[in-house]
Amino acid sequence: MxxxxxxxxxxxxxxxxxxxxxxxxxxxxxxxxxxxxxxxxxxxxxxxxxxxxxxxxxxxxxxxxxxxxxxxxxxxxxxxxxxxxxxxxxxxxxxxxxxxxDTMKTVNSAMQNIHKDMDVDKVHDLMDNxxxxxxxxxxxxxxxxxxxxxxxxxxxxxxxxxxxxxEEDVAEKLLDVHGVDELPAIPVGEPTGPKSKSNALNRVHFSLLSNNHARYLKKNGGGFGIGQFRNVVGLNILVPSTGCNDCPLGKLFILPHVYTSFCAKAVIVPLCNTNPIFRFSQHSFQFPDSLYFLKQKTIVFCMFILCFFLLARCARVQEVSDAAILLVEGFNGGSHKQLISTIERSLTEKGESVCVVSLPPTKWHWRARTGALALAALIPKSICPNGGFRVLFTSAVFSLPELLALRPDLATIPQKYLYFHENQLTYPLREDGESATKPDYQFAYIQVLSALAADLILFNSAFNMHSFYERLPAFLAAGLPTPPSPRVPEPQGLVEKLLKPKSRVLHFLVEPPPLPLPIHDNAEDFEAAVRSQAERIRARGQAPLRILWNHRWDYDKNPVDFFKVIFDLAKIHVDEAFFDLGRSTLRPSTGDTIAPSEMDLSSLPSEQAQARFQLSVLGAASHDIPRIFPMAETYLRRTGHIAVWGFVDSREAYWCTLADCDVVVSTANHEFFGVSVVEAVAVGCVPLLPHRLAYPELLVQGPPSSDCVYRTLPQMRKKLKCWIGAPNRLRERAAKALLTAYDCMVAGTETWLKKGVLSHDGLRQEYLKLFGVG
The missing domain is CATH 1.10.287.1060 (ESAT-6-like)
Structure with a gap:
């Protein structure tokens, strides 16, 4: 053995x-x-x-x-x-x-008897799976x-x-600054030198203040603040609200030498001819590497606000308003502008007096950092006979507590509403090489402080609210600058006790589509216009399917995956390197263009058959766009697949283009609501959306909306291929869904969006109730 x-x-x-x-x-x-x-x-x-x-x-x-x-x-x-x-x-x-x-083996034996034969279409389906x-x-x-x-x-x-x-203790002392009712007298002349040169913390450097400037400030009620960090003590002069021959606008009176690198481009510009306010270029916060401690952006931001706090607080606001409702928008563009305009129109139609104050939609990061300072000088004082503004509605772009501190009269408004279009804790970052972005959590802090100062916090979707509160405790508990010192003690209690109880979901108020306009009809009522649009959809019959992309031309909307599927359906063969290059950013402002070597059009057939589908690629684009858009346009125009391409100037033309489309597709990696999708569905488009982000809460659960959701790109391709092959059947479903959405058919037929997503489903009434309007 x-x-x-x-x-x-x-x-x-x-x-x-x-x-x-x-x-x-x-x-x-x-x-x-x-x-x-x-x-x-x-x-x-x-x-x-x-x-x-x-x-x-x-x-x-x-x-x-x-x-x-x-x-x-x-x-x-x-x-x-x-x-x-x-x-x-x-x-x-x-x-x-x-x-x-083991179980599948038994089942498989039975299935083999059923599926004995497979045709070519079934093989393709299997490969997709x-x-x-x-x-x-x-x-x-x-x-x-x-x-x-x-x-x-x-x-x-x-x-x-x-x-x-x-230097941790020094930084904490610097930030622990309290306001004073009366400013100290301005020192004139040379300050005394340091007693000891051996101790670096005792060495101070004062900039000189001329006698003319000192007399001017004293005479006109100006002042200064003292800032100290490490070995620097400086005077931050605050300019009063009137001009001066000795002190021309555009120059600071005195400046700590360590701030020179980011204040060199600071200028003072008059607002309303009386209220000067500081304006900075986009490069102001790019610090030299030698001043590494200034890279602690939270501290720097607090120092910035400290330096210019009294300027806006002491500014004389000349304009007045008798409105009862104040709408404030720190970035008046895109969906932010659309919501403010829709709310204003809805309130004025009810006879309410509304005051709207906004900032231009440029340099979003600067609006977040300094928007409160600019708005403090722009918002008029209320002379409403009922005791001032009764409601303040604003988005979570700028710091609301800074605005209330700069304008104490606004802090007494009984109802202060904060609307989250997006939250900065879950906003995706750019990852394409040199254009990659790093997390900048000071913007998330701005939103947290604004939420604490608001009386009611509104989110455009449950996904937006839940994702924000899921990440917030860990963000607040993280060590700064080194563990185990937390940023905020008991962050979970702050979220559960202070923020969540005053938070709710209020969907974005999408304006109703002007259906009589796109159908070019003289319909007297909205219901007749809806029925006419449904007939237009049916009348397309077997015409090529019209696929719509109406999102921002930016990396977070993931256009590369969209064009991957479109190229596959159009039988345009390119390698993966083509799409890798498409993820990079094209910057025309710097002379960047699409080189001929980046595209090989020889792969296209010499004779093109009639396209089985067409594209309408819309959406707002900034100066810098993903390279995939111009690259894909060249190929798709050669193959005859483009119906409309680019930004549509007027709102009316935009609605008309949407009304001519059949399917709206999204491949977004970031979407806190989905305004563009709701707009397209509102005029009869069938949605095809990824099963992620805020999209699932917009759609009705179960069939038929389950056909409008995909989890992977092969699933998306499979659904589009099916619809392209039988467009008449899809259009019949789309027409019925449109009629059902506007209550033009009996209940029981299919629809895509949940009740309450469209404005006529009681959503507009919720907004009016929020402002105390019946």
Whole structure:
């Protein structure tokens, strides 16, 4: 027997599911203990570095080196934990798959008797399903993969971190500034020099203030604020509201030398001929690398507001208004402008007096940072006989608490409503090479502070609200600048007790489509116009299907995936490098153009058959657009697939173009509501939307709306291919859905959107009720 064992070997002991689970659990316990140990060592080294500070720089740097090594070990430890967790999930899935597989074998035997023959169309459907599963598998593989390998520690980074640790207390004192009722007298002449040059924190640098400027400020009620950070103490002069020959507009009286790099382009411009306000160029906040502490943008932003706080607060607002409702928009463009205009029109139709104050839709980031300062000088004072404005409605673009601090009269408004078109915690970032963007969380802080100051917080969708509150506790609890110091104590309590109780969902108020206009009919009532539009849809019959894209031409709308499917349906063959290039940004303002080498039109057939579908590609475009748009246009024009391309100037022409389309498609990676989709469905388009973001809450659950949702690109291609092959059947469904949406048919027929999404479904009445209008 022993010889047989030596000859054939001893069978290996099989490892069971329970044995593997126990081994994984033991390994995880060991790694968790190591994680606790490393975190403890990191905290110890941080404490030592703070104690040594600048007194013993060599010892402090050594502590930070050790901390960096511990952090790398902790990163590797975390990676190992993630791998073990992935293996545990894979093990459980394998056991479940085995049980499922046994069942599927039995079912498969029965199905083989049913599906004996397969034609070409069924083979194509099977391949679509295979591609779909492959995409899902790729997504899972990408999710569980993690990069490994430590990077070398940079000596300069260690020095910067050491100085940041020693300056935390100074930064906190700088931000702890309280207002004063009376400004101190302005110093004139040379300030005294420092007593000791050895201590860097005691060295101060004052800019000189001329006697003429000092007398002018004293005479006209001007003032200044004192700011100190590290070794800099400076005077920030606040300009009063009148002109001065000695002090011309366009120059600051005095400036701390450390602010010169970002205030050099600051100018003062008059508003309403009386109220000067500071305006900065888009480059003002690009700091030199040597001033690394200014890159802490939250501190810099607070310093900026401190410097110019009294300017807007002391500005004399000359205009007045007798309106009872104040609508404020910090970025008056796109959907923001559309909502404000629709609300204003609805209120004025009810006889309400409305005051609208807005800022131009340029430089969104500057509107968020400085919008409150500009609006404080623009908003008129209320002389309403009923005690001033009763409602303030604004979007979450700028800082509402800053506006209320700059204009105390606005803080007394009984109802202050804040509307979230989007939230900055879940807004997707650009990832294409040099155009990639990094998270800038100061904008999320602006929205959090505005939400705390508002009486009612409104979100355009449940997805918008839930995604914001899901990420907010972790965002507020994150360490700054180093763990374990939280940004905000008890962030979960802040969200649950202060924010959520005063939050609700109020869908975007899409204006009703002017249906008598696009059908060129003299219909006397809206119902007759709806019926006429339904007949126009049916009359298209077997004509080529018209596919609509009416979104912004930007990276977050994911146009590359849309054109991938369109090229496949149009039988235009290009390689993947074509679409990779299409993800980059085209900047015509810098002379960037599409090179002939970027496109190979030789792949197009010399003789083109009649196109089975056509495209209407609309939407607003900025100066810089994804390169895929001009690249795709060249190919699609050659093949005769383009019906309309580009921005439509007038609102009437936009509605007419929508009314001529059959299907509206979205491939967006970011959508907090979907105004463009609702507009298209409102005039009879069939939606085809991804099963993500805010789209599922717009559509009716179950059939027929389940046919309008896709999860992968093969599914999207499959649905469009089916509709292109039988456009008459789709148009019959679209006509019935349009009639049902506007209550022109008996209940029970199919529709796409949920009740309450369109304005006539009680949504307009909800808005009027919000403003106290019957």
């Amino acid at each position: 022993s010889s047989l064992k030596r000859l054939f070997g001893v069978p290996k002991k099989q490892v069971t599911h329970d044995t593997a689970t126990e081994a994984l659990q033991a390994a995880e316990e060991q790694l968790n203990k190591k994680q606790i140990f490393l975190e403890k060592k990191i905290n110890e080294e941080i404490t030592k570095a703070k104690q040594f500070g600048l007194k013993n720089k060599r010892a402090a740097l050594e502590c930070l080196r050790k901390k960096a090594l511990y952090e790398k070990q902790l990163e590797l430890n975390d990676g190992a934990l993630m791998k073990l967790q992935a293996q545990r999930n894979a093990l459980d899935s394998a056991l479940m798959n085995k049980n499922i597989l 295979v591609n779909e599963q492959q995409e899902i598998a790729n997504e899972i593989a990408a999710a569980i993969s993690m990069p490994t390998g430590p990077d070398l520690v940079d000596e300069d980074d260690l020095l910067r971190e050491l100085e940041e640790l020693t």
